[in-house]
Amino acid sequence: QLQMQESGPGLVKPSETLSLTCTVSGGSISGSTYYWGWIRQSPGKGLEWIGSFYYSGSTYYNPSLKSRVTISVDTSKNHFSLKLGSVTAADTAVYYCARSGFWSADVGIFDSWGQGTLVTVSS
Amino acid sequence: EVVLTQSPATLSLSPGERATLSCRASQSVSSYLAWYQQKPGQAPRLLIYDASNRATGVPARFSGSGSGTDFTLTISSLEPEDFAVYFCQHRSNWPVTFGQGTKLEIK
Numbered sequence: 579q580l581q582m583q584e585s586g587p588g589l590v591k592p593s594e595t596l597s598l599t600c601t602v603s604g605g606s607i608s609g610s611t612y613y614w615g616w617i618r619q620s621p622g623k624g625l626e627w628i629g630s631f632y633y634s635g636s637t638y639y640n641p642s643l644k645s646r647v648t649i650s651v652d653t654s655k656n657h658f659s660l661k662l663g664s665v666t667a668a669d670t671a672v673y674y675c676a677r678s679g680f681w682s683a684d685v686g687i688f689d690s691w692g693q694g695t696l697v698t699v700s701s
Numbered sequence: 702e703v704v705l706t707q708s709p710a711t712l713s714l715s716p717g718e719r720a721t722l723s724c725r726a727s728q729s730v731s732s733y734l735a736w737y738q739q740k741p742g743q744a745p746r747l748l749i750y751d752a753s754n755r756a757t758g759v760p761a762r763f764s765g766s767g768s769g770t771d772f773t774l775t776i777s778s779l780e781p782e783d784f785a786v787y788f789c790q791h792r793s794n795w796p797v798t799f800g801q802g803t804k805l806e807i808k
Contacts, residue, residue: 625788625790625802626799627799638795640796641796642796676744685792686790686791687747687750687792688735688745689747693743694744
């Protein structure tokens, strides 16, 4: 059964870069036709999609965050990462990694999620 | 981007009652709408995709309907474990967006 687990610092200072990793077990990022990505949830903005990628090509980012976001993958470790730069208090949220389908029949349907990790931006 | 508006914000019902939750899109999303359930401290769980298809393992008391801009999630007879927050989400294009949620609470 697929499992996804987020990890990374729970506290980040303003103006610094938030870095998180999602480790996937029970399935292969590179051996499957899925998009893998990040979604965050905050009291102020609710659920917000950050971005998704397919291991061998396309990556999509939310235009509202695109200038500050990078999602990358390490297929040898079967994990992918999120970097969000120049953070402010507004970036405080629970960050989830999530999988969605790749084909037109199921792209954008998030059928598997990590448990989430709280990141607080504060000095 | 598509804005999804859910109503009501809070719904107070008793076990055994029927729940009807609404989601309205700012523009047509065809049938590309999903519903998720979230309990405290947990990640959202996919319930319904493409407006009316139940995800694997979802009980038959959950059903979805609608197309275009107006969608409904119905829980035919509430069980104690159904009291949670429900979100809608479209996938008609990037960026996908979510509604702000409806909290279903015990009356």
